[in-house]
Amino acid sequence: MPDSPLLELRGVNKSFGPVHVLHDIDLKVYPGQVTALVGDNGAGKSTLVKCIAGIYPVDSGEFFFDGKPVSFSGPRDAAGLGIEIVYQDLALADNLDIVQNLFLGREIRKFGMLDEATMERKARETLASLAVRTVKSVRQSVSSLSGGQRQTVAIAKAVLWNSRVVFLDEPTAALGVAQTRQVLDLVRRLADNGLGVVLISHNMNDVKEVSDHVAALFLGRLAADVETKDVTTGQIVELITSGRSGSMGLSAAATNASM
Amino acid sequence: MSSPDLGQPTPGAPAAQVAPAASPGVALAASDFANDVGARNAREAFGNYIQRLRGGDMGALPAVGGLIVLVIVFASISGGFLSKGNFANLLTQAAPIMLLGMGLVFILLLGEIDLSAGTASGVSAAIMGLALTQGGDLNQALGTPVYVIVLLGMLAAALVAGFYRIWIAVGVIVLGALVMLTSWDQYAIPGIFVAISVGVAIGTLVGTMVAKIGIPSFVVTLALFLGWQGVLLQFLGNGSAIDVRRNDFIFNLENSNFSPAVGWAIWAVSIAAYLGLTFGRSFRRRRAGLTAEPLLVVALRGFTLAAITGVAVYVLNENRGRTVFTKIEGIPKIIPVVLVLLVFFTFILTRTAFGRHLYAVGGNAEAARRAGIDVVRIRVAAFIISGAMTAIAGIALASRLGSIPSDFGGRNTLLFAVAAAVIGGTSLFGGKGKMRDAVIGGLVIAIIPNGLGLIKDIPSSYELMITAGVLLLAASVDALSRKRTSAR
Numbered sequence: 001m002p003d004s005p006l007l008e009l010r011g012v013n014k015s016f017g018p019v020h021v022l023h024d025i026d027l028k029v030y031p032g033q034v035t036a037l038v039g040d041n042g043a044g045k046s047t048l049v050k051c052i053a054g055i056y057p058v059d060s061g062e063f064f065f066d067g068k069p070v071s072f073s074g075p076r077d078a079a080g081l082g083i084e085i086v087y088q089d090l091a092l093a094d095n096l097d098i099v100q101n102l103f104l105g106r107e108i109r110k111f112g113m114l115d116e117a118t119m120e121r122k123a124r125e126t127l128a129s130l131a132v133r134t135v136k137s138v139r140q141s142v143s144s145l146s147g148g149q150r151q152t153v154a155i156a157k158a159v160l161w162n163s164r165v166v167f168l169d170e171p172t173a174a175l176g177v178a179q180t181r182q183v184l185d186l187v188r189r190l191a192d193n194g195l196g197v198v199l200i201s202h203n204m205n206d207v208k209e210v211s212d213h214v215a216a217l218f219l220g221r222l223a224a225d226v227e228t229k230d231v232t233t234g235q236i237v238e239l240i241t242s243g244r245s246g247s248m249g250l251s252a253a254a255t256n257a258s259m
Numbered sequence: 260m261s262s263p264d265l266g267q268p269t270p271g272a273p274a275a276q277v278a279p280a281a282s283p284g285v286a287l288a289a290s291d292f293a294n295d296v297g298a299r300n301a302r303e304a305f306g307n308y309i310q311r312l313r314g315g316d317m318g319a320l321p322a323v324g325g326l327i328v329l330v331i332v333f334a335s336i337s338g339g340f341l342s343k344g345n346f347a348n349l350l351t352q353a354a355p356i357m358l359l360g361m362g363l364v365f366i367l368l369l370g371e372i373d374l375s376a377g378t379a380s381g382v383s384a385a386i387m388g389l390a391l392t393q394g395g396d397l398n399q400a401l402g403t404p405v406y407v408i409v410l411l412g413m414l415a416a417a418l419v420a421g422f423y424r425i426w427i428a429v430g431v432i433v434l435g436a437l438v439m440l441t442s443w444d445q446y447a448i449p450g451i452f453v454a455i456s457v458g459v460a461i462g463t464l465v466g467t468m469v470a471k472i473g474i475p476s477f478v479v480t481l482a483l484f485l486g487w488q489g490v491l492l493q494f495l496g497n498g499s500a501i502d503v504r505r506n507d508f509i510f511n512l513e514n515s516n517f518s519p520a521v522g523w524a525i526w527a528v529s530i531a532a533y534l535g536l537t538f539g540r541s542f543r544r545r546r547a548g549l550t551a552e553p554l555l556v557v558a559l560r561g562f563t564l565a566a567i568t569g570v571a572v573y574v575l576n577e578n579r580g581r582t583v584f585t586k587i588e589g590i591p592k593i594i595p596v597v598l599v600l601l602v603f604f605t606f607i608l609t610r611t612a613f614g615r616h617l618y619a620v621g622g623n624a625e626a627a628r629r630a631g632i633d634v635v636r637i638r639v640a641a642f643i644i645s646g647a648m649t650a651i652a653g654i655a656l657a658s659r660l661g662s663i664p665s666d667f668g669g670r671n672t673l674l675f676a677v678a679a680a681v682i683g684g685t686s687l688f689g690g691k692g693k694m695r696d697a698v699i700g701g702l703v704i705a706i707i708p709n710g711l712g713l714i715k716d717i718p719s720s721y722e723l724m725i726t727a728g729v730l731l732l733a734a735s736v737d738a739l740s741r742k743r744t745s746a747r
Binding site: 075076079087089090091092093094095096100101104105106107109112113114116117120121137139 | 543544547548549550610611612615616618619621622623625626627629630631632690691
């Protein structure tokens with residue numbers, strides 16, 4: 001482990017009425033590393049992200065950012081700390097152009113008016129720093145972009161604000177081969193720039209290729225948090241589907257209790 | 260301003276300014292945006308424009324084209340159509356539709372609809388009309404119970420607007436209510452202010468029902484379309500129309516003109532301001548190394564605008580009196596009012612964060628919400644602006660009719676205004692539209708009854724059918740261009 005974790009969760013629990021969705025989740029996100037958050041449908045990935053986003057309040061558990069305890073009671077809290085979340089259904093307005101989308105809700109103003117020149121320049125700088133090559137003009141309407149380009153814009157929007165941790169919810173789910181390549185390269189580049197990246201994915205190839213850690217959720221419990229190079233694709237799949245793989249993962253008692 | 264020819268060398272493109280070469284990687288990447296400086300000459304700008312048209316972004320082209328076709332058709336059938344008098348008539352007929360349509364653009368941008376704007380304009384205008392004719396004593400004019408209910412309604416609206424921190428609306432409503440308590444509203448300016456404050460209050464309440472309570476705007480405003488008609492009847496009491504002809508200021512809005520000298524002065528100042536702003540922007544952006552339109556294009560557009568409006572001012576400044584004894588000349592007073600509001604709201608929509616957020620909410624409300632925009636507040640604010648414009652349109656219509664009859668703002672008034680916005684290019688699906696759409700579309704909508712009225716032996720039934728055809732055509736253009744943009 002090179003550094004201390006940027007974001008750390010300890011013993012997070014969350015229930016919706018009688019349904020216990022998250023059991024004592026511990027998760028660490030390191031700067032400069034990609035942590036893959038995997039798990040089957042209903043394992044609690046989205047709930048966990050929404051708890052960090054401040055959309056759901058947690059029942060118990062602690063959050064540490066930079067080693068200091070923090071709490072997330074609203075979407076602004078996470079953004080204030082530099083945690084950005086790129087959701088699966090990209091939060092982009094089709095009728096606006098790239099610059100307008102990147103700065104949506106955080107427009108730069110001068111004398112009460114929009115400062116288009118500064119925003120356009122910054123948008124270009126951000127896209128350039130992410131080495132985005134496929135966008136012809138930052139004044140293109142988002143509706144005219146391909147799926148990969150849209151994903152890129154959504155990610156650029158998240159990193160535009162000097163964010164330190166980025167959650168990516170299935171960024172390659174709807175993309176073709178070349179576009180997936182583009183986005184995975186971008187994910188790697190984010191980590192290389194020193195950000196803590198959490199990649200939520202169902203695609204084991206993506207996980208093996210781009211991540212440094214794998215955190216597997218099984219029915220609301222953290223089955224394992226291991227380094228990617230120590231596990232095979234088969235083992236990750238086992239962790240996802242049955243909560244354990246050989247010596248790794250949950251005890252038989254825990255998995256049975258969850259069933 | 261996309262520049263399609265990716266990969267061509269771009270001499271003089273200020274790519275170096277874009278990214279101060281922090282690392283080789285960044286500098287390399289920056290070169291990908293090297294041709295992101297827009298068109299470099301008029302030919303390229305024209306090419307980009309054609310490209311945009313093909314992509315389904317038609318802008319004002321269909322409406323302007325339709326306008327030209329209608330003018331040619333009517334001019335060839337009826338000699339009177341191109342007369343000086345009729346030109347001024349057409350503008351005054353179109354003005355109320357334009358004003359109402361401008362307010363509706365805000366609603367349509369959200370993807371909502373306001374069916375009650377027409378009859379609501381009757382309510383606002385009636386309060387003003389009663390105040391003007393009854394010496395400012397609304398208590399007596401409305402009857403105490405109704406008067407108290409109106410004031411309580413305005414208080415409620417002010418509280419709601421305060422809840423959403425829309426302080427301008429709170430100020431307008433409270434000040435309007437205070438003026439209502441005095442007898443100052445017997446004079447035109449305070450009376451107009453009271454009408455606008457009533458419009459703002461109505462907009463606040465409608466906006467809250469739609470945005471906060473979540474009733475579909477179609478249902479809310481359908482109910483209020485009927486409801487405001489009833490309120491207007493209640494205000495009118497025994498059913499006689501309110502005569503506003505005796506108030507010179509109100510009556511003159513639609514029925515009197517600026518002197519030719521004032522007309523030319525307004526024209527010169529507007530054109531100078533327009534040229535200054537557009538050239539200034541082009542130079543500033545060029546200096547900042549951003550996409551800027553070629554100066555030739557800016558100059559051509561400015562010249563065309565100056566020429567068209569110059570001819571219009573010249574024609575309006577000619578004497579159009581029908582006899583040698585009457586002299587009628589100059590720009591109708593309502594026209595500069597429309598233009599000032601057009602510029603003001605265009606500024607709001609394109610240069611302020613509020614305008615940007617409005618487009619975002621209309622395009623993708625969820626994205627706007629996640630970006631930290633208070634979606635409900637934006638929606639309520641849009642209805643408030645529309646409410647204010649509703650009142651202003653009501654005043655203009657009252658001025659044109661000279662009175663406020665019991666069916667004021669009913670029938671087709673609202674639908675014509677919606678049609679104006681849609682014909683101009685505003686999308687009913689939300690997120691797409693401009694202020695100028697209502698003005699251009701308003702001309703198209705007004706020109707049909709105007710032109711048909713001058714043709715002899717044509718049944719009046721044609722008027723509605725032809726208007727319907729034009730509206731359907733405009734809606735198809737919208738739907739097809741939408742298909743085209745999303746298909747890419």
